[in-house]
Amino acid sequence: MKTITTVNVNGVRAAAKNGMGAWLSQAKPDILCLQEVRAPRSELDALAVDGPLSVAPAWHIYNHEATAKGRAGVAILSKFEAIETRTELGPEEFDSAGRWLEADFETAAGLLTVVSVYVHSGEVETPKQVEKYKFLEAMQERMAWLIENRELALIVGDLNVGHTELDIKNWKGNLKNAGFLPQERAYFDNFAAQGWVDLGRSAHPETPGPYTWWSFRGQAFDTDAGWRIDYQLASPKLAQLGQNYRIDRAESYDARWSDHAPVTVDFQL
Template structure:
């Protein structure tokens, strides 16, 4: 019998701080079946203390107090995996997959935390390129033969100008670089179709930096679907992250960098997508808001 499974994803900006500041109230109100978490900055014992009664699988960063991803669920997953790419890839605490059995179907859920990067600093940007390369290889494997898969998390890339309030000021910065956005062009172009890329967003050097077509030539789409954009349509946002500085939250000057990316077979089963934005700055328990959607499986 098919059932609806509610999946939420959120960068908690430290699970212990989130638990102290009101995360439990949100969990009670939202009633998710599966929660994917990023930047937990903690060990498994801290996650289990913050989410009593939940089944939790996690991968901690090798750097104590940094990154860390987890998947919490009402029901036990059948298996979890943390490998992404080869041994040289820095993916510890940034990628975890869990398989869930619903009737005769298997749903793979991923919690991912992509590097922030820094455009002019290869030591910080190169690991991001390598991670996105590994994602580009892994997505077709997850969706092969009609696989039901959902990649969620803080992917640290605003795909289009609609995804960043102040996109003009960020065309040469990590998070909105043309090459970064070109990966998403490929992820989200219908399977097998040529990737055309996005038009330049400015003039002169800015346009050159902003035109993703140069990075998409000859590529074909992977067919994955951005559930948030599909639900919202061609509108600004809805944003999922706002700086803690200034009036960014009050002015809704944010970034949409937290995603539900669904495999081609899963995407038509999505409904009810929303961003659970806090009602006010002082009621936030993270600088990110949870993104939530329901999926029919089984």
């Protein structure tokens, strides 16, 4: 059994300072996918090799930093070594740095490809939304290739879109906002049409949420006015091997070390 967790840490240095290590010592994932790392490799190593995020056996650390310093950034920390990693996504002129990282692992069930992805948050009628659509388009093309060529593939991360009305507490108030626009949600319809299985929705087919992100502002966390924007999307064969989908929601607002909660699945690998 292999445990795979994804979480947007909202800055890995702040997360480590505010209690991520205590959570990690309890969760014990075999593969930990991070988004919004917002730190150079040297500082990620300091935290994960000898710092509060270190584990035994030691992590194998793979990362992709954003072009802009202190922005975005994705990483995969694994207890076993990857045989190959890739960061290419889309045409050469498209800047996807810090948002897409693939890693291949040998398992008893076959070759496993894990992708840690951080989709743009977007902003309606601005260049940020244009970039978000460019990224979703490139992501869709790459996911089509992966599902055709990898029997065991997993796309995880902060995808910054609520797919259906079940995925946002206040969906009526967000119909014209980035994260719940019809054009954004259509990409997720396409992912499903390609064959990707949303393990969160499979585990909770008719239940609102369970949510993975709550604003730090106001009473969003206390009233559970959240969004389900952190996903684990599995190829059909891998989905059959997944079980125990869970979200590690903090016990209280004060106990949070990120505005996102970790999303974990166990796989029979």
